[in-house]
Amino acid sequence: MEWITALRLIRELLHSYQSSARQTQDSKRIVAQPGRGSMFDLRFMGESLDTSRDVDFTRAPKCPGGVLSRRQFMRSLAGAAAVAAILGRPPFVGAASAGTQPPRRALTSVGLCKRYAYPEVRRALGRMLDELGDVRRLVRRQHVTVKVNLVNTSDEDLGGVPLWLTVTTHPVVAMALGSLLVEYGARTITFCDQLPFRAADESAFAGYGFKLQEFNQAMAGRARFENTRHRGRYRDYAWVKVPEGGELASAWEVNQTYVKTDVLVSLAKLKSHVSGGITGGMKNLFGIPPSSLYGDDLKEQPDEAAMGYRNATMHNCDRPPLTSASSFTGRSVKGDHGHNVPRFIVDLAAAFPIQLVVIDGISTIQTAEGWWLGSMVSVTRPGLLIAGRNPVCTDAVAAAVMGFDPDAADRTFPFVNGSNYLALARQRGLGENRIKEIEIGGVGLDAARFEFQPTYQRAQS
Amino acid sequence: MATNSQSTTRVWTAAGGPGRAGLFPGPVRLAPKPTRRLVALGAMQASVVFDEQDRVFVADMAGWVQAFTQEGGLVWQRQLAGGVSASPAVDVEGGRVFIGTHAGWVYALQTADGAVLWRRSLPTKGDARILSDLLYLPAQQSVVLSSWGGQFHALDTASGETKHTWDAGLWPQVGASADVQGNLYCLRTRRGEGVAFFRVSPDGKETVLHNQPESRRGAQRMAVAAAPVLDEARGVVYFITNGDRDCEVHAWLLQEQRHLWKRGLPRTVMATPALGPTGNLLLADMEGSIHALAPDGASVFRYLSGADYLLAGPVCAADGHAFAGDPLGRLHAVDSTGEGGPVFEAARAIQARPAFDRRGNLYVPSTDRTIYVFRNLASG
Numbered sequence: 108m109e110w111i112t113a114l115r116l117i118r119e120l121l122h123s124y125q126s127s128a129r130q131t132q133d134s135k136r137i138v139a140q141p142g143r144g145s146m147f148d149l150r151f152m153g154e155s156l157d158t159s160r161d162v163d164f165t166r167a168p169k170c171p172g173g174v175l176s177r178r179q180f181m182r183s184l185a186g187a188a189a190v191a192a193i194l195g196r197p198p199f200v201g202a203a204s205a206g207t208q209p210p211r212r213a214l215t216s217v218g219l220c221k222r223y224a225y226p227e228v229r230r231a232l233g234r235m236l237d238e239l240g241d242v243r244r245l246v247r248r249q250h251v252t253v254k255v256n257l258v259n260t261s262d263e264d265l266g267g268v269p270l271w272l273t274v275t276t277h278p279v280v281a282m283a284l285g286s287l288l289v290e291y292g293a294r295t296i297t298f299c300d301q302l303p304f305r306a307a308d309e310s311a312f313a314g315y316g317f318k319l320q321e322f323n324q325a326m327a328g329r330a331r332f333e334n335t336r337h338r339g340r341y342r343d344y345a346w347v348k349v350p351e352g353g354e355l356a357s358a359w360e361v362n363q364t365y366v367k368t369d370v371l372v373s374l375a376k377l378k379s380h381v382s383g384g385i386t387g388g389m390k391n392l393f394g395i396p397p398s399s400l401y402g403d404d405l406k407e408q409p410d411e412a413a414m415g416y417r418n419a420t421m422h423n424c425d426r427p428p429l430t431s432a433s434s435f436t437g438r439s440v441k442g443d444h445g446h447n448v449p450r451f452i453v454d455l456a457a458a459f460p461i462q463l464v465v466i467d468g469i470s471t472i473q474t475a476e477g478w479w480l481g482s483m484v485s486v487t488r489p490g491l492l493i494a495g496r497n498p499v500c501t502d503a504v505a506a507a508v509m510g511f512d513p514d515a516a517d518r519t520f521p522f523v524n525g526s527n528y529l530a531l532a533r534q535r536g537l538g539e540n541r542i543k544e545i546e547i548g549g550v551g552l553d554a555a556r557f558e559f560q561p562t563y564q565r566a567q568s
Numbered sequence: 569m570a571t572n573s574q575s576t577t578r579v580w581t582a583a584g585g586p587g588r589a590g591l592f593p594g595p596v597r598l599a600p601k602p603t604r605r606l607v608a609l610g611a612m613q614a615s616v617v618f619d620e621q622d623r624v625f626v627a628d629m630a631g632w633v634q635a636f637t638q639e640g641g642l643v644w645q646r647q648l649a650g651g652v653s654a655s656p657a658v659d660v661e662g663g664r665v666f667i668g669t670h671a672g673w674v675y676a677l678q679t680a681d682g683a684v685l686w687r688r689s690l691p692t693k694g695d696a697r698i699l700s701d702l703l704y705l706p707a708q709q710s711v712v713l714s715s716w717g718g719q720f721h722a723l724d725t726a727s728g729e730t731k732h733t734w735d736a737g738l739w740p741q742v743g744a745s746a747d748v749q750g751n752l753y754c755l756r757t758r759r760g761e762g763v764a765f766f767r768v769s770p771d772g773k774e775t776v777l778h779n780q781p782e783s784r785r786g787a788q789r790m791a792v793a794a795a796p797v798l799d800e801a802r803g804v805v806y807f808i809t810n811g812d813r814d815c816e817v818h819a820w821l822l823q824e825q826r827h828l829w830k831r832g833l834p835r836t837v838m839a840t841p842a843l844g845p846t847g848n849l850l851l852a853d854m855e856g857s858i859h860a861l862a863p864d865g866a867s868v869f870r871y872l873s874g875a876d877y878l879l880a881g882p883v884c885a886a887d888g889h890a891f892a893g894d895p896l897g898r899l900h901a902v903d904s905t906g907e908g909g910p911v912f913e914a915a916r917a918i919q920a921r922p923a924f925d926r927r928g929n930l931y932v933p934s935t936d937r938t939i940y941v942f943r944n945l946a947s948g
Contacts, residue, residue, distance in 0.1 A: 221916070266854050470895070482789065486854070486877060486879060488896075557935055558628075560699070565694055
């Protein structure tokens with residue numbers, strides 16, 4: 108009896124999802140994706156429920172974590188609670204299909220590259236992506252979204268050294284990656300991040316060295332820039348739930364750029380991070396929740412003009428975001444960045460499965476993540492690129508390259524101010540962080556190793 | 569200028585040698601290729617130092633310290649608690665090398681065999697890392713350094729106990745320099761005050777010599793990273809105050825206790841400058857240029873390295889040839905007129921200042937875990 112009830116509830120949820128997808132399709136310009144399979148492959152007690160016979164997603168936009176309208180999201184919360192009550196476990200124990208989920212364990216490639224010369228970067232990156240083996244197949248005829256790491260202003264520098272040599276993804280790496288993906292057959296490459304500018308997207312990106320015209324020259328006109336600090340050109344936001352429920356967030360309300368895509372790429376910067384230990388492909392997703400709903404400059408209502416950072420909602424956790432429904436679990440610890448940030452990283456990575464990570468480690472900073480941490484940060488030049496299909500594996504390799512143990516205990520370097528987000532991610536089944544279990548290609552770990560000065564340790568009270 | 573008894577010789581027992589001036593007093597003509605490669609066990613961000621037995625001490629980012637013979641033979645190696653990016657200091661007469669680590673530990677090791685004579689951790693509520701190049705003061709039997717605990721420390725060389733401390737300001741990472749009387753010259757930044765250049769006498773008395781007001785972005789953004797450089801022959805100490813994007817180079821008269829001149833440069837300077845044989849000051853900036861300023865502050869030349877920025881300071885030979893590494897791994901040789909170019913390229917970035925041994929052989933540490941040794945063909 109319990110089984111029948113549970114399956115009914117599941118079917119209802121899936122139909123809700125289908126309706127949502129179709130509704131979205133009707134009201135938005137959606138790129139058709141013929142031939143794509145179902146989003147969910149649910150497995151209960153060892154049995155598989157193939158939903159592709161019940162739900163036609165062939166023309167629906169791809170949402171890695173599961174996109175819902177607000178209404179469907181609210182209904183899913185109720186349904187999920189009911190199923191969980193019956194089965195004693197969360198309803199969405201399966202993840203996305205093989206087509207949308209990264210492999211749990213995957214080769215990570217490390218390449219040496221001294222300078223931001225376009226041909227040199229493209230050549231190095233091309234070798235690495237070839238080594239990964241399936242990137243061509245991954246992006247062929249697909250719409251690709253590249254989440255870049257541009258942080259929260261372009262009006263800064265580090266003692267006169269530009270942001271792209273220190274803090275943000277270098278435009279040459281982005282352009283080289285985009286050019287390769289186009290060569291592999293990608294239909295469009297949308298570069299996105301939330302930028303604190305009200306100017307048109309093209310102008311906002313230009314401050315970070317991202318010039319749309321140059322990108323389009325390198326990418327046969329297939330480059331797009333999207334500022335995702337608000338809902339942008341979309342009428343609505345998308346709700347993306349965290350499979351199996353998140354620890355601090357059960358779902359995210361985001362700009363639809365992160366939903367209307369076939370492939371999500373995280374193009375990050377190799378840096379230390381005071382709260383997260385390191386910043387790589389997974390931490391880069393922190394830029395997805397829009398300022399308009401999660402920003403520090405919000406008063407009592409969502410605001411499409413907001414541009415603030417997410418310190419209060421996702422670091423200090425002293426106030427909830429102003430999303431259209433409550434999705435934070437309340438299990439954050441007020442004021443403890445080292446507890447909250449790693450868990451939000453994992454909740455984001457679970458909801459938005461990254462299918463390719465590229466980390467720009469050619470020129471960067473050590474000890475902390477940005478200019479706002481003052482003279483404690485210093486410029487360093489690892490001369491590296493790192494790429495992988497699984498974000499946990501890739502970030503783990505990045506940590507190891509920096510001279511740290513990616514499986515280090517909480518409150519030890521580099522996770523000295525909190526929890527080890529890589530270990531949390533492994534526990535959630537997102538990938539492998541134990542370096543001995545990860546296959547490393549390219550020049551290999553030993554040749555790539557470039558120790559960073561350790562992450563800044565906050566004063567103990 | 570001499571900071572200890574052996575500094576009248578050519579032995580560089582601390583980063584940059586006597587007065588941190590980076591000036592080798594003899595002629596130098598480098599072999600076109602490295603004649604030896606010393607293998608480190610981590611990336612190199614610290615300069616190498618020497619003793620009078622011609623041992624070479626190498627400390628790396630993985631926390632290993634190694635001693636090599638001049639011929640490149642390994643004498644000993646030891647792993648410390650925490651990586652090292654601050655250049656060690658050597659007490660030649662006492663046979664000790666002092667090292668500070670990122671974990672906030674200070675070690676005194678025996679130069680002969682690497683045995684730990686003492687070690688101590690610096691007190692702090694947060695981050696005790698040591699990034700400042702160490703300085704040994706023989707007359708006081710002190711080793712001087714700063715830590716991110718926010719203090720300069722003068723430690724007793726026999727026991728490691730603190731003799732005295734003084735405020736190092738925000739994020740201290742710059743080493744002190746000393747004159748023959750044992751006066752220390754230091755820099756620090758403070759909120760609301762900007763950058764202070766000050767002297768600490770052997771009895772611990774502190775005198776602020778110059779205050780550079782806060783820049784528009786505030787003191788927290790005024791990185792202090794280049795150590796003061798002493799030219800005692802001319803009675804001048806040089807120091808750098810970084811602004812938001814630019815810097816000012818100051819010449820301070822030691823006897824008269826006043827500014828001789830100051831001059832702006834378009835970009836910040838993070839690396840300790842070098843002195844040329846005629847008193848020129850050589851500065852590597854964060855725009856990739858090497859500037860030469862005359863003793864009166866006039867510009868002599870500006871050499872463009874072609875790199876995005878320069879993290880390591882230059883050194884100079886008696887004939888005026890300067891040598892500096894860049895983040896692309898290239899070693900540049902520049903003559904006294906500013907002519908020159910890359911003479912060698914390592915596999916990865918050079919982020920530490922080169923060092924001369926007493927024969928004028930040049931040791932170039934690279935982040936590729938190699939110290940490239942260029943023989944001085946002029947030494948016979």
